[in-house]
Amino acid sequence: LTERTRQLVEPVVGALLDQIAANRQEKLVMAGAANLVRTEHDFPGSITPVLEAIEEQVVLLRLFDEMATDQHGVAVSIGRENAVFGLTEASILSSGYSAAGSDVARVGLLGPLRMDYSGNMAAVRAVARYLSRLLGDQ
Template sequence: METLVEPSEDRLVIGGTANLARGNALDFPGTFRPLLEALEEQVVVLRLMSQVDASTVLVRIGEENAHEALTGASFVSVGYGSGDRALGGLGVVGPTRMDYPMNMAAVRAVARYVGHLLAES
């Protein structure tokens, strides 16, 4: 619970980056290393996550991503919290040909679940 609500400092948790290597997930072969390097630079991910809100799923495809290293990937994110106030955010990075409806539904469902957990505590 403490990981989900830490208002005093920005906290970033990244998991599943090895999944990006499965089955040539990225559309352009030269984008894999720069993408991993961008994910390691927490500032890049924090900048992306700073744009989330609790009521809207944000989808950025390819060149819609501001950081050059993310132009071969897509980013689906949403905030979680109480009401329309986002206490944090979560997202999925994947290939530009990902299953968008499934990933959008997944991040929204997990965000709602986390929001309900926070509301109960």
């Protein structure tokens, strides 16, 4: 960006970030839930607890809050680690993204125990980095 453009854009971005921070809500935004039921073998016990967790949202929000992040910025919770949330048949991957040096939210993936962990971890991390860059944090 040119210096002039930067001078024009920075106050607008700052004001937007202030509004986001002031109106922050804990909310789950979902996409691709239909992909969870593509094959019957992905959730051998039952997919019902997974669908209920998606519908209730608070379960997944609590799970995201409790997940520990690794050195690469990705949190992973697999099977039995999710027992308290009733999601022993599922794995959850997430990574936080930020703006103006503070955490904004997390992007995540919920899927079966059988998944491409390394590929999905890289994808979740890449999306989080992209969102941080888009919000001007990197």
